[in-house]
Each structure stands twice: as C-alpha cells, then as structure tokens.
Amino acid sequence: MMINFMELKAGQHIVLKNNIVAEVLDNIGDGIWVQVRYLESPNDPSLVGSEELCHCEEAVRIVDPA
Incomplete structure (x- = not known):
C-alpha cells in the first residue's frame, strides 16, 4: 500500500x-516529496536529527507519534 503524499x-x-x-x-504539495527529520535510524544512528527531502518510494507506512 502506497502512502498518499498529498495528504x-x-x-x-x-x-x-x-x-x-x-x-x-x-x-511540498507535489505528491512526490516531503521534508523530513530523522527520529530513529537503527542502521545509522548518525542520521538522527538530520533533515532532508524524502521521495514517496522510500515511505513504507504512517505511524502514530509516541
């Protein structure tokens, strides 16, 4: 199931x-990119806190904030 980036x-x-x-x-509203901040990165903890554009194909699912 693909996440609707427009929403x-x-x-x-x-x-x-x-x-x-x-x-x-x-x-951004183009349905393809969103600006994100990494909160958890098990394979590379040095990414936590960094910000970048995320492409829709990288997203797996939406989760509720803890």
Missing part, C-alpha cells in the same frame, strides 16, 4: 525503508 501533514511520522522513522516537517 501528509507536518508532524506526522512515517516509516521509511531500513526501519527509519521520520517526522514530516513540510509537505
């Missing part, structure tokens, strides 16, 4: 490939 809102958390959890910071 993502700032503050939502998404799980990316490699079990990375990220918080949506901004939705």
Whole structure:
C-alpha cells in the first residue's frame, strides 16, 4: 500500500525503508516529496536529527507519534 503524499501533514511520522522513522516537517504539495527529520535510524544512528527531502518510494507506512 502506497502512502498518499498529498495528504501528509507536518508532524506526522512515517516509516521509511531500513526501519527509519521520520517526522514530516513540510509537505511540498507535489505528491512526490516531503521534508523530513530523522527520529530513529537503527542502521545509522548518525542520521538522527538530520533533515532532508524524502521521495514517496522510500515511505513504507504512517505511524502514530509516541
């Protein structure tokens, strides 16, 4: 199931490939990219806190913030 990037809102958390959890910071509104901040990165903890654009194909699912 693909996440509808048009409906993502700032503050939502998404799980990316490699079990990375990220918080949506901004939705560009093109349905393909959102700005995220990494909250959890089991395979590379140095990514936690970093921000970047996330492509829709990287997202696995939406999760509720803890």
